[in-house]
Amino acid sequence: MDPWAVFAVLGALVLASTVLGVVWRSGQGRIRTSTTTDTVAIDGVELGDGVTLLQFSSEYCSPCRATARVLDELATQRHGIVHVELDVAERPELAARFQVLQTPTTFVLDAEGRIxxxxxxxxxxDAVAAELDRLLGAAAA
Incomplete structure (x- = not known):
């Protein structure tokens, strides 16, 4: 095979990988709102008075630790917010029920337990704080 063709193929692979990586990274941490009216009940989990931050984590997930710190801080700074962290290895039935495909995955539940x-x-x-403000403001109105 011609060396230039090899370089062209390698360059195209690097470019495609870079584009896919940028697209994947842009979706990380993005908040997707839900319009469901179904309430969530989880055995052994007590929901907050205002908002519950339900985080699915795994033992060897470093972004999970950072996410837990952020959510803990936000929960302690605001009244009525509870942060609950669940390990997907310990509660695989919940991971399947909530269709958790990656860790961390966080659900924001309102006072009634709706996602x-x-x-x-x-x-x-900043995105989570804005979402909390939106939900707590809607609850106060």
Whole structure:
């Protein structure tokens, strides 16, 4: 095979990988709102008075630790917010029920236990804070 053709193929592979990586990364930490009216009940999990941050993690997931720190901070800074972290290895039935395909995955539940938002990947503090403000503001209105 011609060396230039090999370089062209390798260059195309590098370019395609870079584009796919950028697209995948842009979706990480993005909040997807939910319009479901179904309530969530989980054995052994007590929901918050206002909002529950339900995080699915795994033992060897470093972004899970960072996400837990951010969610813990936000929960302690605001009244009525509870952060609950579940290990997918310990609760695989919940991971399947909520269709968790990656860790961390965080669900934002309102006071009635309805899923209001889903965040795949490491969370962004400002985005979660804005979502909490939106939900708590809607609850107060």
């Amino acid at each position: 209001r938002s889903r965040i795949g990947g490491a969370v962004r503090r």
